[in-house]
Structures are given as structure tokens and as C-alpha cells.
Amino acid sequence: MVTRPLVAVSDLRHAYADGSAALRGVSFAVGAGERLAIVGANGAGKSTTLLHLAGCLLPQAGSVRIGDLILRSDNLPQLRRSVGLLFQNPDDQLFMPRVFDDVAFGPVNLGLPADEVNARVMHALAVVAATHLAQRQPHRLSGGEKRAVAIASVLALSPTILLMDEPTASLDPASRRQLIELLQTLEQTLIIATHDLDMVLDLCPRTLVLGEGTIIADGASAVILQDAALLAAARLEKPLRLQACPVCSRRLPANGRSP
Amino acid sequence: MAKIESSFLDLGYLDSLAYRDSPIHRLDPRIKLITTLLFIVCVVSFGKHELSALLPFAIYPVMLLALAKLPPGYILRKLLLAAPFALCIGVFNPLFDRATLLHIGSLEISGGWISFASLMLRFVLTVSAALILVACTGFDSLCLALARLGVPSAFVVQLLLLYRYLFVLTDEAMRLARARSQRSFGRRGRELPVIASMLAQLLLRTLDRAQRIYLAMQCRGFDGELRLLRPLRIGTTDVVFLIGCTTALLGLRFADQAPALGDAIGGRLSW
Numbered sequence: 001m002v003t004r005p006l007v008a009v010s011d012l013r014h015a016y017a018d019g020s021a022a023l024r025g026v027s028f029a030v031g032a033g034e035r036l037a038i039v040g041a042n043g044a045g046k047s048t049t050l051l052h053l054a055g056c057l058l059p060q061a062g063s064v065r066i067g068d069l070i071l072r073s074d075n076l077p078q079l080r081r082s083v084g085l086l087f088q089n090p091d092d093q094l095f096m097p098r099v100f101d102d103v104a105f106g107p108v109n110l111g112l113p114a115d116e117v118n119a120r121v122m123h124a125l126a127v128v129a130a131t132h133l134a135q136r137q138p139h140r141l142s143g144g145e146k147r148a149v150a151i152a153s154v155l156a157l158s159p160t161i162l163l164m165d166e167p168t169a170s171l172d173p174a175s176r177r178q179l180i181e182l183l184q185t186l187e188q189t190l191i192i193a194t195h196d197l198d199m200v201l202d203l204c205p206r207t208l209v210l211g212e213g214t215i216i217a218d219g220a221s222a223v224i225l226q227d228a229a230l231l232a233a234a235r236l237e238k239p240l241r242l243q244a245c246p247v248c249s250r251r252l253p254a255n256g257r258s259p
Numbered sequence: 260m261a262k263i264e265s266s267f268l269d270l271g272y273l274d275s276l277a278y279r280d281s282p283i284h285r286l287d288p289r290i291k292l293i294t295t296l297l298f299i300v301c302v303v304s305f306g307k308h309e310l311s312a313l314l315p316f317a318i319y320p321v322m323l324l325a326l327a328k329l330p331p332g333y334i335l336r337k338l339l340l341a342a343p344f345a346l347c348i349g350v351f352n353p354l355f356d357r358a359t360l361l362h363i364g365s366l367e368i369s370g371g372w373i374s375f376a377s378l379m380l381r382f383v384l385t386v387s388a389a390l391i392l393v394a395c396t397g398f399d400s401l402c403l404a405l406a407r408l409g410v411p412s413a414f415v416v417q418l419l420l421l422y423r424y425l426f427v428l429t430d431e432a433m434r435l436a437r438a439r440s441q442r443s444f445g446r447r448g449r450e451l452p453v454i455a456s457m458l459a460q461l462l463l464r465t466l467d468r469a470q471r472i473y474l475a476m477q478c479r480g481f482d483g484e485l486r487l488l489r490p491l492r493i494g495t496t497d498v499v500f501l502i503g504c505t506t507a508l509l510g511l512r513f514a515d516q517a518p519a520l521g522d523a524i525g526g527r528l529s530w
Binding site: 051054055056077080083084085087089091092093095096097098100101104105106108109110114117118137138139153154157 | 274399402426427468472474475477478482488489
């Protein structure tokens with residue numbers, strides 16, 4: 001039986017105001033519960049694709065379908081109920097004066113009753129292990145804490161699709177590992193734009209490689225991330241874990257941990 | 260750069276004072292806001308030559324300072340920082356108003372000097388009251404109080420975002436200043452074009468950031484109206500504080516005790 005994909009992007013094109021093309025006919029589909037990584041060099045179109053999926057940009061040509069909704073200006077509020085976008089810089093995302101207010105921002109705007117908002121906020125903070133930060137001010141949090149709270153602010157909306165733009169950027173190794181372990185527990189459909197190919201190995205069975213606004217490859221991460229020539233064409237490198245040790249020429253095991 | 264860093268830390272310190280615990284900190288922000296506004300209105304409503312009647316009003320900030328256990332030295336330093344603005348406004352009074360109004364022994368003091376002293380006293384009273392209000396309430400709670408008291412949402416949103424991103428902007432300015440100082444090799448006097456360029460950079464980055472913040476807000480259903488869930492409750496203590504302060508302030512303003520008390524404090528001043 002063929003199931004209908006949850007996200008369908010068809011021949012999506014976008015050019016910026018200065019005329020430079022960001023997307024030149026991108027098409028792909030994502031099934032419910034799937035975890036997809038979008039990788040590519042700077043300017044390849046990763047963030048622009050995510051902004052379309054979140055309804056922050058409208059297609060200049062082509063179409064984006066989320067569930068049963070075709071992305072249009074008149075159904076943006078409905079679409080945003082099912083899609084949550086995590087921005088690259090948590091300071092852009094955490095705009096309220098306290099963590100609780102920030103996580104509650106979305107549910108309150110949905111018009112939910114106060115009890116349910118409280119329950120959602122506390123649940124979302126519990127998922128990211130940040131309940132103790134509820135009354136803190138965002139500017140007093142560490143980078144890892146900000147990232148966790150930013151994820152909670154999206155989870156509080158109970159989206160079916162989570163979009164993440166460089167979620168591991170500027171995180172220390174321990175915070176990065178915590179984030180990966182957290183994302184592994186989430187049941188939502190995940191679409192992650194990233195340069196962190198080691199994280200892709202841990203999280204996403206499928207990878208889509210973008211280059212200059214077009215899809216260069218779309219397939220299993222285990223295959224794509226082994227293809228040195230393909231990665232070089234996309235101005236990427238093999239994940240560190242798949243690179244042989246320069247001294248002993250041995251590779252780390254697939255789980256990334258030392259033998 | 261050190262100046263930007265110290266201002267940043269100073270701002271953070273004012274912010275951290277709001278997290279202390281005291282009877283004043285525990286009061287509802289709306290009550291504190293209303294009494295402070297009433298205090299300011301009372302203080303500024305006196306005539307320009309009034310001096311002795313203003314002195315009893317010092318009880319209010321001193322009382323709050325003591326009950327909230329705030330560091331007086333810090334509030335004093337903040338007052339000194341703002342003092343030049345008040346000085347600039349009042350410094351011409353003695354030049355334009357030379358009529359003698361006060362005799363202290365054989366010394367004649369003109370109305371200009373008295374109105375100047377009155378202005379400075381009002382400045383000290385009102386600004387210290389406002390600083391104490393922020394220090395024992397927190398800027399975000401004050402914004403919440405403003406929203407609950409019916410101040411237009413657009414104004415409250417601007418204030419909240421200003422407060423939230425002041426820290427981010429200062430941090431960014433610090434990084435820019437650090438980058439400049441790393442490559443300026445102590446050259447001074449030729450920095451104006453560089454500083455202008457840095458400010459332009461800061462403006463451009465801020466505009467970009469504003470766009471991203473707006474997108475983030477839209478993604479979570481922002482429709483122009485800010486809705487805050489944080490509960491505010493007015494209890495018995497709040498009502499007692501409000502009634503007590505209102506009665507005392509209006510009493511000092513309209514009853515005869517103020518000049519009497521002021522004269523007692525002011526000693527032998529007469530005119």
C-alpha cells in the first residue's frame with residue numbers, strides 16, 4: 001500500500017530581491033515520522049527550503065504541501081499549527097522576557113485555556129529537561145540551555161513536523177550530544193538543515209544533498225555520506241566518523257564511540 | 260570597550276536585584292507602579308520655588324530602599340549618572356530669576372537658586388523612586404503590569420523587546436568593539452569614521468535580527484497582540500500598601516503636615 005507523504009515539495013523555485021536564485025526547481029517528499037537531513041554548502045538553499053516549509057516564504061513557482069494543505073497566504077495560520085521551526089540562533093527565537101512566557105507564547109496564541117497552556121509548557125520543558133529554567137531570563141542562559149528552551153518553545157505547539165536549522169551550531173560537545181539524544185526520542189517528523197554530518201549519521205536515515213539550489217542527491221544517509229566524490233561536489237566532507245584515522249588508518253565504529 | 264562591558268554588567272546587576280526576596284519585592288507590580296506614579300505626580304505638582312514641602316517625600320524612597328534591602332550606593336551611582344541631564348535643565352534658573360526670595364542670616368538667595376535646588380531635589384526623588392521600582396520589580400514584570408493596567412499592546416511589546424534585546428545588542432556591540440581594539444594598535448583620535456562604521460554595522464545586524472525575530476513570532480501565531488499568561492494577584496498586603504501609601508502621599512501633598520515636617524527637617528530656612 002502506498003501512503004501519501006506528509007510533506008510534498010514540487011518544483012519549488014525562489015529568487016531573492018537582488019535576482020539571485022536560491023532554489024531552482026526542488027522536489028522531494030517526506031513521509032510521516034521520517035527523519036530527513038538537508039545538507040549542502042553555504043548558500044545551497046537549505047535554510048530557504050526550511051523557510052518555505054514553515055510558511056515564512058511563499059513559493060514564487062512550484063508548490064509546497066503540508067498534510068492536506070497547499071501552502072498559500074490564506075492558510076498560513078492553519079499550516080503553522082502543524083509545523084514548528086527551530087531557528088539557527090536561539091536568541092532570535094527566544095524573544096520573551098522569561099522562559100515560561102516564551103514557551104507559552106505559541107499555545108497562548110492558539111487560544112488554549114490557561115490550564116492547558118500551563119500543562120503544555122511544563123511538559124515541553126520536561127521533555128528537554130529544562131523545567132528548572134522556567135522562571136529564568138533567556139539572556140542569562142548558556143548556549144545549550146537556550147537551544148533546549150528554543151526546542152521546548154516549538155514542542156509546546158505539538159507540531160507534527162519539526163524543522164531545524166543548524167540545531168547543533170555553536171554548541172559544546174556535551175550539549176551537542178545531549179541534543180542528539182533528545183532528538184532521537186522525539187516522535188515528530190524531523191527535517192534538519194545542517195553541516196553536522198556526524199549528527200546526520202546518528203539521527204537521519206535519509207539525506208538530501210543540495211547544491212546551488214538544486215538537489216544533487218537524495219537517498220540513504222549511510223550511502224550518501226560514504227560517497228566522497230558526491231560530497232566533494234557539494235563542497236562537503238565525509239563525517240569525521242567515516243574518515244580513517246590519519247595515524248592507524250582505522251575507522252571509528254558506526255556508533256561513533258571509541259572501541 | 261571596558262566601558263561597554265561595565266555598562267553591560269551594570270545593567271545585569273540592576274536586573275538581578277529584582278530577583279531578591281523582600282516584602283517590597285513580593286508586592287504586586289501594579290501596586291508598586293501605581294504608588295510610584297502617584298509619588299512622582301505628587302512631587303512634580305508643587306510650585307517651582309517649593310523646597311521644604313518636598314523634603315518629607317524623601318521618606319518614600321528611603322523606606323522602599325530599606326524594606327527592599329537594596330544597595331543605596333548603587334542607586335546613588337545611577338542617580339549621579341543621570342544628574343547631568345537635570346543640571347543642564349536647571350543651571351540657567353539662577354541667571355534668569357535673580358529676585359531675592361530667601362534670607363539665611365545676611366545671605367540673600369535668589370528665586371533662581373531656590374528653583375534650581377527644588378528641581379534637583381525633585382530629580383533625586385523621582386529618579387530614585389523609578390530606579391527602586393525597577394530594582395525591586397523587574398522590567399518584564401513592570402511591562403506586564405502596564406499591559407494589565409490597559410496600556411496599549413503595541414507600546415508594551417516595544418518595551419518588552421527593547422528590554423530583551425538590549426542585552427543581545429550590548430553583547431554584539433562588545434564583540435564589535437573587541438574586534439576593533441584588536442586591530443587599532445592604540446591609535447586614537449582617528450576613530451570617528453571607524454565608530455560610525457561600527458554603528459552602521461550594528462544597525463544593519465539589528466535590522467536583520469528584527470526580521471528573523473518577527474518570523475519566529477509569526478511561526479508561533481503572533482498576530483500583533485501580545486498575550487501573557489503570567490498570573491498577577493492582588494492580596495491583602497498589596498491593598499494595605501496601596502491604601503497606606505496613597506493616604507500618606509496625598510496627606511503630604513495636600514495637608515499642612517508637609518510644610519511643618521519640611522520646616523522641621525529643613526531647620527531655619529525661611530522666606
